[in-house]
Amino acid sequence: xxxxxxxxxxxxxxxxxxxxxxxxxxxxxxxxxxxxxxxxxxxxxxxxxxxxxxxxxxxxxxxxxxxxxxxxxxxxxxxxxxxxxxxxxxxxxxxxxxxxxxxxxxxxxxxxxx
Amino acid sequence: xxxxxxxxxxxxxxxxxxxxxxxxxxxxxxxxxxxxxxxxxxxxxxxxxxxxxxxxxxxxxxxxxxxxxxxxxxxxxxxxxxxxxxxxxxxxxxxxxxxxxxxxxxxxxxxxxx
Numbered sequence: 001x002x003x004x005x006x007x008x009x010x011x012x013x014x015x016x017x018x019x020x021x022x023x024x025x026x027x028x029x030x031x032x033x034x035x036x037x038x039x040x041x042x043x044x045x046x047x048x049x050x051x052x053x054x055x056x057x058x059x060x061x062x063x064x065x066x067x068x069x070x071x072x073x074x075x076x077x078x079x080x081x082x083x084x085x086x087x088x089x090x091x092x093x094x095x096x097x098x099x100x101x102x103x104x105x106x107x108x109x110x111x112x113x114x
Numbered sequence: 115x116x117x118x119x120x121x122x123x124x125x126x127x128x129x130x131x132x133x134x135x136x137x138x139x140x141x142x143x144x145x146x147x148x149x150x151x152x153x154x155x156x157x158x159x160x161x162x163x164x165x166x167x168x169x170x171x172x173x174x175x176x177x178x179x180x181x182x183x184x185x186x187x188x189x190x191x192x193x194x195x196x197x198x199x200x201x202x203x204x205x206x207x208x209x210x211x212x213x214x215x216x217x218x219x220x221x222x223x224x225x226x227x228x
Contacts, residue, residue, distance in 0.1 A: 043202055045157075045219035051215060071141075091156055100170035101147070102206075102217065104156030 002027045004092050006105035013082050014113050020067070021077040021090050021108050029096030034075040036066065039089040039107070048090075051075055079110075087112045117141060118207050120220035127195050127227050135190040135223045139207030143189060149215060151202040163188055167200040192225075200227045 003026045013019045025034065036048040051059045052110045059066040067076040079086055089109050093102045117140035127133050139146050148156035159172035163182035163189045177193040186207070192199055202224050206217035 037219075042203075043222040043224070045204060045206070045217075047216045047218065050216055093156075095130075100162045101159035101172060102149075102157070104158075106156050 004105035010109040023092030030094040118220035137205030143207035149204040
């Protein structure tokens, strides 16, 4: 069975600081993809970054980077220089090569303080 | 914006009624997935359609059904509504169902069953 665990229900971070959101996963699939999405209060899921299980380098997209540690089965999201607009729910998700669906964590609520 | 639109945005129904939710996928995308997100939780996969055929289903009863049309838009139908069906319903489209393909989400439909 596949599972995503996000252990931080909520986080408060000072504006302009970096923040790390934790994600661990469990799967028996040899190939899989890991995704991070941002969900503002409006409800829409916004894709942030993707990491493939066989990618040699950690993914980066602007202020977002993914700290992928395959042996530890972790895929933490790092947001550099946080902004007030980063306040939202953040979800880690996984798709394995044995099925079609995205498996989601419970999310982390990030609040950026001015 | 992702180009994925859902309608309606909000809906209130009575227990036992039937509801149809609609989704227009992003241009060029032939795969549509539906997710149910209860308050304070991560999304749960309902089913996926690829070129008008259901090709994956999560742990939802048969009263949750769907359709995908030749233009790749989609409907989610829920019969005999229960109070626990109250949730945000998210539609996601992608070019394929491949491992590394990110899904683009609509803004969701907030369904309240009273």
